[in-house]
Amino acid sequence: MTLLSEAELQRVADAITEVERHTDAELVTVLATRADDYAYIPLLWASLVALMLPGAANFFGGWLSAAQLLLVQWLTFALLALLGRIPSLTSRLIPRAVRHWRAANLARRQFLEHNLHHTEAGTGMLIFVSEAERYVEIIVDRGISSRIDDGAWQALVDVFTAEVRRGRTLEGFLGCIRGCGELLQQHVPATHERNELPNRLIVLP
Structure with missing residues (x-):
């Protein structure tokens, strides 16, 4: 798994903070080593x-x-x-379909565990990566999906996935956060200051 230093983790947190200044969305980022041990x-x-x-x-x-x-x-x-x-x-x-199925399940559990479905106005957003599966997913709550079509995130996911394959997970996160910020600022602009959820990158073993 990519080992990120404290300075690199701070760069992710700073990128999230900057995006949230310009949008009502609440971003949470999660990096998992793998979605399952597949024993x-x-x-x-x-x-x-x-x-x-x-x-x-x-x-x-x-x-x-x-x-x-x-x-x-x-x-x-x-x-x-x-x-x-x-x-x-x-x-x-492990078949690719099985790996992606397990990673997708973990992404949805993380969305619920971090209460992204209980944010004000339903503007929770998860950027999830599972490195072993080379899997990236963006999940948004109803307050965002009602304004931005789910297909709009796919280009960002594709670029991020390519970065993960190259071992550039940090760069993938930073680029994806910036890209999400541009879409969110346009469609879900900030109406008032708030910060309901932590901005740090959550790393799962």
Whole structure:
């Protein structure tokens, strides 16, 4: 995961503060290492391969005895289960749709946990990133979605996702916050001063 220094975290907080001076929106930013530990995925793959071994052994001549085949199955399962615990390997075993589904679920939980659905006038906004999944999402409450079409955020999400892939998560956050600020200032301008939620970047382990 990208390790951000205190100075870099402060840059994110300052960017949020600057945006909130010009809009009624309440921005919260969340950076997650990963959306799930996917502990079950290596076990699934290890089980499937081990179960396929008897068929493969019979196809290639059935030269193993039943006891030997059982031992090979167990050893195969144990070895693959251990290898699957290596994060870089685990991520390759998980279908993209599953990774994005888990990340999207975490994003929605964060939106609720930080009470973004209870802000004044419904102007809560979450910028969420899960690095392991290379997943970025912007979620807004009704006070913003009623004024800005959800599709307007997609270009910002695409640019941010590319930055995360390049290992430039900080730059992605700063650029995304600025881009969101431009849209928010135009469609949800500030009507009075307020700061209901913390401006700091929330980092999940």
